[in-house]
Amino acid sequence: MYETQYHRATSVEGAARLMGEAQDGKYLAGGMTLIPTMKQRLASPSDLIDLRRIDALKGIKIDGRKVRIGAVTTHSEVATNEELAKICPAITSLAGHIGDPQVRNMGTIGGSIANNDPAADYPSAMLALEATIITNQRSVPASAFFVGLFETALEPEEIITAVEFTAPDKAAYKKFPNPASLYAMAGVFVARSGDQIRVAVTGAGENGVFRLNDAETALATSFTPSALDKLSVNPDGLLSDLHATADYRANLVKVMAKRAVAEIANRPM
Amino acid sequence: MGLEGIGARVLRKEDKRFITGKGRYTDDMVVPGMKHAAFVRSPHAHAKIIAIDTEAAKKMPGVIGVLTGAELKADGIGNLICGWMIHSKDGSPMKMGAWSPLATDAVRYVGDAVVLVVADTKGQARDAAEAVDITYDELPVVVNAVAALEQGAPQLHPEAPGNLIFDWDLGDEKATNEAFANASHVTRLDIVNNRLVPNAMEPRATLGVYDAGEDHYTCWTTSQNPHVARLVMSAFYNVAPENKLRVIAPDVGGGFGSKIFIYPEEVICLWASKKTGVPVKWAADRSESFLADAHGRDHATHAELAFDKDNKILGLKVQTVANLGAYMSLFSSSVPTYLYATLLSGQYDIPAIHANVKAVYTNTAPVDAYRGAGRPEASFVLERIIETAARELKISPAELRRKNFIRSFPHQTPVIMTYDAGDFDATLDAATKVADYDGFEDRREEAAKRGKLRGIGLSCYIEACGIAPSAAVGSLGAGVGLWESAEVRVNAVGTIEILTGSHSHGQGHETTFAQLAAERFGVPIDSVSIVHGDTDKVQMGMGTYGSRSGAVGMSAIVKALDKVEAKAKKIAAHLLEADEADIEIKNGDVKVAGTDKSLPWFQVALAAYTAHNLPAGMEPGLKEGAFYDPSNFTFPGGCHICEVEIDPETGTTEIVQFVAADDFGKIINPMIVEGQVHGGLAQGIGQALLEGTHYDDSGQLLTASFMDYTMPRAQDLPSFKIMTTETVCPSNPLGIKGCGEAGAIGSPPAVINAITDAIHNNNLAMPASPQTVWAAIQAGK
Amino acid sequence: MARVELVVNGRAVKGEAEDRTLLVHFLRENLGLTGTHVGCDTSQCGACVVHVDGMAVKSCTMLAAQASGSTVTTIEGLGANGELHPLQIAFRENHALQCGFCTPGMIMSSADMIRRHPNGLDEATVRAELEGNICRCTGYHNIVKAVLDASDKSKAAVQAI
Numbered sequence A: 001m002y003e004t005q006y007h008r009a010t011s012v013e014g015a016a017r018l019m020g021e022a023q024d025g026k027y028l029a030g031g032m033t034l035i036p037t038m039k040q041r042l043a044s045p046s047d048l049i050d051l052r053r054i055d056a057l058k059g060i061k062i063d064g065r066k067v068r069i070g071a072v073t074t075h076s077e078v079a080t081n082e083e084l085a086k087i088c089p090a091i092t093s094l095a096g097h098i099g100d101p102q103v104r105n106m107g108t109i110g111g112s113i114a115n116n117d118p119a120a121d122y123p124s125a126m127l128a129l130e131a132t133i134i135t136n137q138r139s140v141p142a143s144a145f146f147v148g149l150f151e152t153a154l155e156p157e158e159i160i161t162a163v164e165f166t167a168p169d170k171a172a173y174k175k176f177p178n179p180a181s182l183y184a185m186a187g188v189f190v191a192r193s194g195d196q197i198r199v200a201v202t203g204a205g206e207n208g209v210f211r212l213n214d215a216e217t218a219l220a221t222s223f224t225p226s227a228l229d230k231l232s233v234n235p236d237g238l239l240s241d242l243h244a245t246a247d248y249r250a251n252l253v254k255v256m257a258k259r260a261v262a263e264i265a266n267r268p269m
Numbered sequence B: 001m002g003l004e005g006i007g008a009r010v011l012r013k014e015d016k017r018f019i020t021g022k023g024r025y026t027d028d029m030v031v032p033g034m035k036h037a038a039f040v041r042s043p044h045a046h047a048k049i050i051a052i053d054t055e056a057a058k059k060m061p062g063v064i065g066v067l068t069g070a071e072l073k074a075d076g077i078g079n080l081i082c083g084w085m086i087h088s089k090d091g092s093p094m095k096m097g098a099w100s101p102l103a104t105d106a107v108r109y110v111g112d113a114v115v116l117v118v119a120d121t122k123g124q125a126r127d128a129a130e131a132v133d134i135t136y137d138e139l140p141v142v143v144n145a146v147a148a149l150e151q152g153a154p155q156l157h158p159e160a161p162g163n164l165i166f167d168w169d170l171g172d173e174k175a176t177n178e179a180f181a182n183a184s185h186v187t188r189l190d191i192v193n194n195r196l197v198p199n200a201m202e203p204r205a206t207l208g209v210y211d212a213g214e215d216h217y218t219c220w221t222t223s224q225n226p227h228v229a230r231l232v233m234s235a236f237y238n239v240a241p242e243n244k245l246r247v248i249a250p251d252v253g254g255g256f257g258s259k260i261f262i263y264p265e266e267v268i269c270l271w272a273s274k275k276t277g278v279p280v281k282w283a284a285d286r287s288e289s290f291l292a293d294a295h296g297r298d299h300a301t302h303a304e305l306a307f308d309k310d311n312k313i314l315g316l317k318v319q320t321v322a323n324l325g326a327y328m329s330l331f332s333s334s335v336p337t338y339l340y341a342t343l344l345s346g347q348y349d350i351p352a353i354h355a356n357v358k359a360v361y362t363n364t365a366p367v368d369a370y371r372g373a374g375r376p377e378a379s380f381v382l383e384r385i386i387e388t389a390a391r392e393l394k395i396s397p398a399e400l401r402r403k404n405f406i407r408s409f410p411h412q413t414p415v416i417m418t419y420d421a422g423d424f425d426a427t428l429d430a431a432t433k434v435a436d437y438d439g440f441e442d443r444r445e446e447a448a449k450r451g452k453l454r455g456i457g458l459s460c461y462i463e464a465c466g467i468a469p470s471a472a473v474g475s476l477g478a479g480v481g482l483w484e485s486a487e488v489r490v491n492a493v494g495t496i497e498i499l500t501g502s503h504s505h506g507q508g509h510e511t512t513f514a515q516l517a518a519e520r521f522g523v524p525i526d527s528v529s530i531v532h533g534d535t536d537k538v539q540m541g542m543g544t545y546g547s548r549s550g551a552v553g554m555s556a557i558v559k560a561l562d563k564v565e566a567k568a569k570k571i572a573a574h575l576l577e578a579d580e581a582d583i584e585i586k587n588g589d590v591k592v593a594g595t596d597k598s599l600p601w602f603q604v605a606l607a608a609y610t611a612h613n614l615p616a617g618m619e620p621g622l623k624e625g626a627f628y629d630p631s632n633f634t635f636p637g638g639c640h641i642c643e644v645e646i647d648p649e650t651g652t653t654e655i656v657q658f659v660a661a662d663d664f665g666k667i668i669n670p671m672i673v674e675g676q677v678h679g680g681l682a683q684g685i686g687q688a689l690l691e692g693t694h695y696d697d698s699g700q701l702l703t704a705s706f707m708d709y710t711m712p713r714a715q716d717l718p719s720f721k722i723m724t725t726e727t728v729c730p731s732n733p734l735g736i737k738g739c740g741e742a743g744a745i746g747s748p749p750a751v752i753n754a755i756t757d758a759i760h761n762n763n764l765a766m767p768a769s770p771q772t773v774w775a776a777i778q779a780g781k
Numbered sequence C: 001m002a003r004v005e006l007v008v009n010g011r012a013v014k015g016e017a018e019d020r021t022l023l024v025h026f027l028r029e030n031l032g033l034t035g036t037h038v039g040c041d042t043s044q045c046g047a048c049v050v051h052v053d054g055m056a057v058k059s060c061t062m063l064a065a066q067a068s069g070s071t072v073t074t075i076e077g078l079g080a081n082g083e084l085h086p087l088q089i090a091f092r093e094n095h096a097l098q099c100g101f102c103t104p105g106m107i108m109s110s111a112d113m114i115r116r117h118p119n120g121l122d123e124a125t126v127r128a129e130l131e132g133n134i135c136r137c138t139g140y141h142n143i144v145k146a147v148l149d150a151s152d153k154s155k156a157a158v159q160a161i
Helices: A012-021 A034-039 A075-079 A082-087 A089-095 A101-106 A109-115 A122-128 A213-221 A246-266 B015-019 B069-074 B122-131 B173-181 B226-235 B264-276 B286-292 B375-393 B397-404 B424-434 B437-449 B470-475 B509-521 B549-575 B601-610 B670-690 B742-759 B770-780 C023-030 C086-093 C103-116 C123-132 C141-160
Strands: A005-008 A025-028 A047-050 A060-063 A066-070 A132-135 A139-141 A146-148 A160-166 A170-177 A184-193 A196-202 B035-041 B047-053 B063-068 B113-119 B133-138 B164-171 B185-193 B205-211 B216-221 B245-248 B280-283 B299-307 B313-323 B352-360 B453-462 B484-490 B496-500 B528-531 B583-586 B589-592 B598-600 B623-628 B637-647 B652-663 B721-725 C002-008 C011-017 C049-052 C055-058 C071-073
Touching: A012 A025, A012 A047, A025 A034, A060 A082, A075 A089, A075 A101, A075 A109, A082 A089, A089 A122, A089 A170, A089 A184, A101 C055, A101 C103, A101 C123, A109 A122, A109 A160, A122 A146, A122 A170, A122 A184, A122 A196, A170 A246, A184 A213, A184 A246, A196 A213, A196 A246, A246 B770, B015 C086, B015 C103, B035 B122, B035 B264, B035 B286, B047 B113, B063 B069, B063 B122, B063 B264, B069 B264, B113 B122, B113 B264, B164 B173, B173 B299, B173 B313, B173 B352, B185 B375, B205 B264, B216 B226, B216 B264, B226 B245, B226 B264, B264 B280, B299 B375, B313 B375, B375 B397, B375 B453, B375 B742, B397 B424, B397 B453, B424 B437, B424 B453, B424 B637, B424 B652, B424 B721, B437 B453, B437 B637, B453 B742, B484 B549, B496 B509, B496 B549, B509 B528, B509 B549, B549 B583, B549 B589, B549 B601, B549 B623, B589 B601, B598 B601, B637 B742, B652 B670, B652 B742, B652 B770, B670 B721, B670 B742, B670 C141, B742 B770, C002 C023, C011 C023, C023 C049, C049 C103, C055 C103, C086 C103, C086 C141, C103 C123, C103 C141, C123 C141
Parallel strands: A005 A047, A025 A047, B035 B280, B216 B245, B313 B352, B496 B528, B652 B721, C002 C071
Antiparallel strands: A060 A066, A066 A160, A132 A139, A132 A160, A170 A184, A184 A196, B035 B113, B047 B133, B063 B113, B164 B352, B185 B299, B205 B216, B205 B280, B299 B313, B453 B637, B484 B496, B484 B623, B583 B589, B589 B598, B637 B652, C002 C011, C049 C055, C049 C071
16 A cells, blocks of 8 residues: 555545545545555555544434435444334345445445445445435435446545435345455346336446346336346446356346345235 | 374364464564565566666665565575476476576566565555566467467477476376277266465465574575475575574464475575565565465366276376466476376276376466365366266266276276275265265255256265375485474473474364374373474474375374383383383373382483483483384375255356265374365365466466455355265374365365256366356256 | 554554554554454455454454544454453364464454344354355364354353343
């Protein structure tokens, strides 16, 4: 790791000010991606501005079916929130399967979304839940937030403060992990609210997370796994690497989508 | 057996320090004035070095020295060598290219060490390493061994035209051809044994300390054989004469073969310590380990197995191309030859075998011994082809094996080895019974109803351990003898120190070796200490690899114990005024048999050291040493059965049952033997299902971290069902065969046989990752 | 340079380190607590797991400066009053370690796992929960046994109270 300067922010405003003063600063939340990247000398921020101890960014608030998750809420906090599990078990289950237990104890929802790793789990949930990303400057719908590989709508000094969404009637997330890294090679989040069905895919797209419109259309006719039997996922535009060719990923996307639908169908609530 | 004697399930003495964080590994060592090293390694797989500019690096903060290969050479440090001479079939010696510890003229793989930087901190050393400016002229690259043999392939070493290191034959080609001419069925198979990265959890590290006052060097290193390291560094690399070089291998966090070899880093850090005047520590990052540790396996093989009309095997032909990487590592030449082709007879009575092995240079990391070393490759060839043959012949795989088992011992194979003992029916019977092999088809049907493909695979392996009779390996080209030494020191109060040339890096020697003394004298194992891993404490030893610590290392201890016992009995007979033949040592007492006359053990020891009343002419003291040179290899064997369920939609394989029945001869501590089997199975299953090493065409390692190289995790593995049968090994005093590598040798073919059975497609590469299995299912449709 | 203040194994410690210093290096090099190991550089092997404010984290993926102000427990501080922790005992009794290098991280992760599952564990859960820890020696067979053993005993101890 190159030498850097560490700052601990105590307020969102203070953090933004520190970033303004830094030559080439980076916000640090759980650090589960940024620190490994710095260790490999692939990132060399002059300053690190630690957001993890800012109280305003912490915690989960639930009001009826409206959910607000503070940006520095860890994956394990989301995974173990019983109130949230009652109205949206898909998101607690997703959080409980990110990385490993130690990563879940440090990694945050804000960090995951801001990084927009094409194999991260949360972006698919944000897209399928039509979540709103709240920053210190504005509110951005998820559909406009995730721009491309590791790219988001965030401006340099902008800080995610929370995400908000309305719990869907039903939802499920199924992922097939990379056997080595355990990141998603194909992760499919299916959400249904009334007639509206949204299917979002992570881990597979060359440009990161995307909606699978063909699956949504098919499921609108019949919300059953077999409705996806004829679904053909186009491998063009899918990632291809050592562990999964685009063809294999296309297959995994379909299989995971069917399994997510099956889980919803089989769930008592 | 006593509570702590031979055969007892004694908990490990060494555990206390490991479970409390008090283990002492090389990177934990701190000496006054110690500084930190970082290597500048080649980013190219093949290039000429045009220029090395170290000026900017030397001016970086904290930098003490920036050293190059030219300076190393000027100081007379020698090239690294391979210590096992192989002759090609035309009689010519193997063609070894020069390997300078720091590259001077050319680099031949990504990770090749070029420059050393020493600085106050590790971070500063890395910062400065980036400031070293090396101009390269890139050359064409070849990473695949078969491609490296083709006309026009990029050439690595002028010493080895065509990249061919040797073209070696074993067995009778003419007799084998004749056997095939009479065959009623021939099974043919092309298989690849995938390259593996050993990945002991402790990355390699070394601390070199030069003492100018004494003109003496100390080397702490992550080694499985510190004495061999000292010998090689003294005799071949000119680091220092043996009496001026102490090598210490403290707690070592796993080896699996990868810490046998003498790498550039130890040599360079010792030399750099003298050059810079400070102690120099280097500790590899995992990423560095991936690039610069010796890898394992990497064979491409064509095999043919001939049968008569009664399904008896007539002959076996094997042609293998072995990738040895960019340089010949210390024992690299022995792995695809005498540790491989000599085991191709397996558990079967095969009248004629012919093997040809071509060893090849490529622009990849050096390849050398990794858990099993040659024997997993042999068992993979044989156990895959016999299972394939059974399918072709439409006969039960168990039955075909049974029909061809060797049943009388000693048995001379056509490939050098003389098997001394074994009972292959016993392990096959034990495993098939526990696995309910005969009831498998019902389980297959039941799984099919759940949409799963279920398969079962057998593997009946044999291996050669207890490496090895010195004269025999000497005649085959080994540069060293493979005996072991021991010294038993009984202290004046009766406590015991056992000094051994074996080295424990997880095997539990501090417990099992102490059990030998407990068995012999009835003393508690807490009063027995095992001393190892330091060339200043133990005079000489050959180290731990090839499952040799039991069969060879413990046999040396037994010989030394014999001598101590004999002398103790003489002293006791004298003190008790009895006949020496009537003295027995039991439960810590030295007795005259059939009487109530006895002395406690410590009094005999004390008498030896007070020397007030010893038999006439006897020297004081109670300390004996012994060297043990085995008379033969040992031959552990067994049967592994793997049962899998495959999700056809994703290609995911779940091992639903894994059974291993092994014959290790006599067992000293069953708990430790079971642990060795578990670990070996995990590595073998890892090879079969998870671990793949991939270089791209430009020679970049694509699987260069745990992000891409799949290490077996708890969730990838089942709990194992293991058991042992016993035929006593007649070739050593304890009757033991060794157990360290069996799991990794027997399991890969069992796994692949099971998967290919499940998917009905025999063409399946390792690792059988979900993608690979899914693709094989699609291809078989 | 960063000023780092921690309570480590019950003792308040202060030190200075480069801002880029990882917690694991601060523990090993500044405090001499070499029981915490570094087995990889991609946050996967878990040899470096310690507890920070009661939770298992990978100390190779946290800056010492980030941890400043926290309470840290390492393998050296796991037992209390000179007694071994039940997991340390279970690891020995079940032969759940060989070379010992991954062991401190394994034990620290397992302690966290047992804390989070007060009602007990089963084999599948233990295997899933160990995904952040890699062992090359044991094949996990005896580690799983040891964790289940310690979990059963701690459950029994809780029920006895």
